[in-house]
Amino acid sequence: MTRRQHRRIFWVLVIVLAALHVDFFNHGTTLPLIFGWLPTDLAYHIAWVIAAAVLVLYFTRYVWRDFDES
Numbered sequence: 001m002t003r004r005q006h007r008r009i010f011w012v013l014v015i016v017l018a019a020l021h022v023d024f025f026n027h028g029t030t031l032p033l034i035f036g037w038l039p040t041d042l043a044y045h046i047a048w049v050i051a052a053a054v055l056v057l058y059f060t061r062y063v064w065r066d067f068d069e070s
Contacts, residue, residue, distance in 0.1 A: 001062075003062070003063065006058075006062040006063050007063050010055070010058065010059055010063045011063075013055050013058075014055065017048070017052055017055060020048060021048060023041055023044055023045070026040060026041060026044065032044060
């Protein structure tokens with residue numbers, strides 16, 4: 001893939017993560033605890049943070065320009 005394609009994929013994923021940051025589908029619902037102690041909202045945000053970290057790793061590997069490049 002070219003750097004331009006990676007850049008487009010990156011921005012699409014950023015927009016998706018920004019939209020998913022707001023937990024609109026669980027708002028006002030009472031769901032059981034995960035593993036008996038972890039609230040569902042907290043588990044969702046932990047998964048979101050992991051996805052954001054993976055996106056940052058993707059960005060630094062494929063999108064960010066090297067200083068050695070012209």
